[in-house]
Amino acid sequence: MDWDKLRIFHAVADAGSLTHAGDKLNLSQSAVSRQIRGLEEQLNTNLFHRHARGLILTEQGELLFDATVAMSKRLDTAAARIRDSEEEVFGELRVTTTTGFGTLWLAPRLPKLYEKYPDLKVDLMLEERVLDLPMREADVAIRMKEPSQADLVRKKLMMIKMCMYASPAYLAANGTPQRLEDMSDHRLICQNTDSNQVHAGLNLIQQLMMHDVRSMLTVNNYFGVLQAVINNLGIGVLPDYLIQDFPDLVQVLPETESADVPVFLAYPEELRASKRVAAFKDFVQDEIITHRKLLREKESH
Numbered sequence: 001m002d003w004d005k006l007r008i009f010h011a012v013a014d015a016g017s018l019t020h021a022g023d024k025l026n027l028s029q030s031a032v033s034r035q036i037r038g039l040e041e042q043l044n045t046n047l048f049h050r051h052a053r054g055l056i057l058t059e060q061g062e063l064l065f066d067a068t069v070a071m072s073k074r075l076d077t078a079a080a081r082i083r084d085s086e087e088e089v090f091g092e093l094r095v096t097t098t099t100g101f102g103t104l105w106l107a108p109r110l111p112k113l114y115e116k117y118p119d120l121k122v123d124l125m126l127e128e129r130v131l132d133l134p135m136r137e138a139d140v141a142i143r144m145k146e147p148s149q150a151d152l153v154r155k156k157l158m159m160i161k162m163c164m165y166a167s168p169a170y171l172a173a174n175g176t177p178q179r180l181e182d183m184s185d186h187r188l189i190c191q192n193t194d195s196n197q198v199h200a201g202l203n204l205i206q207q208l209m210m211h212d213v214r215s216m217l218t219v220n221n222y223f224g225v226l227q228a229v230i231n232n233l234g235i236g237v238l239p240d241y242l243i244q245d246f247p248d249l250v251q252v253l254p255e256t257e258s259a260d261v262p263v264f265l266a267y268p269e270e271l272r273a274s275k276r277v278a279a280f281k282d283f284v285q286d287e288i289i290t291h292r293k294l295l296r297e298k299e300s301h
Helices: 003-015 018-025 029-043 059-084 099-116 168-174 180-185 199-209 222-230 240-244 275-300
Strands: 048-051 054-057 091-097 120-126 140-143 152-160 162-166 187-191 215-219 235-239 261-268
Touching (some): 003 054, 003 059, 018 029, 099 140, 099 235, 099 240, 120 275, 140 275, 152 275, 162 168, 162 199, 162 240, 180 199, 199 235, 215 222, 222 235, 240 275
Parallel strands (some): 091 120, 091 140
Antiparallel strands (some): 048 054, 162 235
């Protein structure tokens, strides 16, 4: 199959227009149209429905576009590997993690990474959806469970727990619960049980809800839960990694906590030699070591 025709087809399918694809490729509309017709004749099928508003892929066109998207991502990966074998640490690094971990733990520590590598461009993608690393939706992922995708290099960073926290002002005004049954006199702040979250955290929330909690606020990420807690709204279920950066929070019912939750860093096998990935991995591991050291010092006092 003609690679040049496939490249032009991909541009047309992506743009939905012969004119826009031609502008992107520096080709005339007629030249683009000839290449598309030639590809359709070669495959003996129509790849587009032609409408006044533009071009729409046929079912066969969708199949071919899926293939060219995968090809494009593989080529991007190959280009990244070639650059990484020659370059110092600069360029774009796409990092995906959850909204909670990204906003509460990772983002506040990024100044140290930029101080060391000022030319690095980090694209931080915060969402609960697990992005496809082998298909290059992201370069590096930090997730609260071991990745199940194949062909990934993975490393366990640390173990965390979900615990209950409140502000000193809230506890001064409403009292400190001494047992789980006392939660019926307090407002519980947590992620909605229907939202995407770690299973251990969900189990803890369900356990708390069995005690006839009189008032609740549910949020779809831990950043929102934290904001409500530090503004004295109630007792929140939050990951214990944030206590280092919010030392004024008081842990409530410390014997009531979730099971351990593993935190993993992962990246595609083909990026094993990437200098950008190595720099980010080393940075995160150093910050984890510092985090653990500070927690040990806090516990010893």
